[in-house]
Amino acid sequence: MSTLVLHLWRWQQCEQVLRLRYPKHGVLGALGISRATHRSLRDEQLHFPELDLKSKNDKSLCFFHRHDAKQVEAGHFHFFQHHQPEDVHLLALALNWHGWPHRLFSVNRWVTGETWMPATQTWQHFKKWRIRTERRWVDAWRVCEHMDRSTQDLPLVGLWLESLLACLExxxxxxxxxxxxNLADWIDRKPGVNLLEDQSLEVLSEQSICWTETAGIVDR
Structure with a gap:
């Protein structure tokens, strides 16, 4: 089994568990988000989960929030990895209202107040991003078997995200x-301007995700 297929299989397993519990919204349901309740939400300070999703050693974290989202999008995750003096913002992942991955995008430094790194270094930090509490991969169904129902959702969200990001390398x-x-192009156009603090530049790049086609590899 190839590495990609393994990650896809793990993601599908997590997705199946979450869809059994939250048929309409999948992973969004595990975060307590629904279109009926949160469609008009615009408070970017409101995080899901409330205290963020963190690794056991607090070196990796993410949160979901919604503000000025495109109509099709429910909101997006921000991913961070610990670094000094400030954490590294890795990327953001937007989901649609069905809980499906919709696009990846990057934001300017002023948005998150991060330690800025070029793409190659940012990717090295991305490879360290881990939310699960166990050293080895834990089967999603085993999470359901060995944890109380009230505490299962967030570990499942962590597994869902880890396997998804591995698929989207x-x-x-x-x-x-x-x-x-894009940033290099803007530097040429605006000499002498600190573009990392230029609030007219918020989203620096984006990448659409055709996830249904990618996930189909597992079934072939």
Whole structure:
């Protein structure tokens, strides 16, 4: 079994468990988000989960929020990896209202107040991003068997995200490279301007995700 197929299989397993519980919204349901309740939400300070999703050693974290989202999008995850003096913002992942991955995008430094790194270094930090509490991969169904129902959702979200990001490695790298190319172009157009703090530049690159085609590899 290839590495990609393994990650796809793991993601599908997590997706199956979440869809059994939350048929309409999948992973969004595990975060307590529904279109009926949160469609008009615009408070970017409101995070899901409330205290963010963190690794046991607090070196990796993410949160989901919604603000000025495209109509088709429910909101997006921001991913961070610990670094000094400030954490590294890796990328953002937008989901549609069905809980499906919709696009990846990068943001300017002023948005997140991060330690800025070029694409190659950012990717090295991305490879370290881990949310699960166990050293080895834990089967999604085993999470359901060995944990109380009230505490299962967030570990399942972590497994869902880890396996998904592993599947999206080519798209992630492409989005980071596009970010650096676009920033270099803007530097040529605006000499002398600190573009990383230029609030007219928020989203630096984006990469669409055709996830249904990718996931189909597992079934072939």
């Amino acid at each position: 080519p798209q992630i790298k492409a989005c980071l490279r596009a970010r650096d190319r």
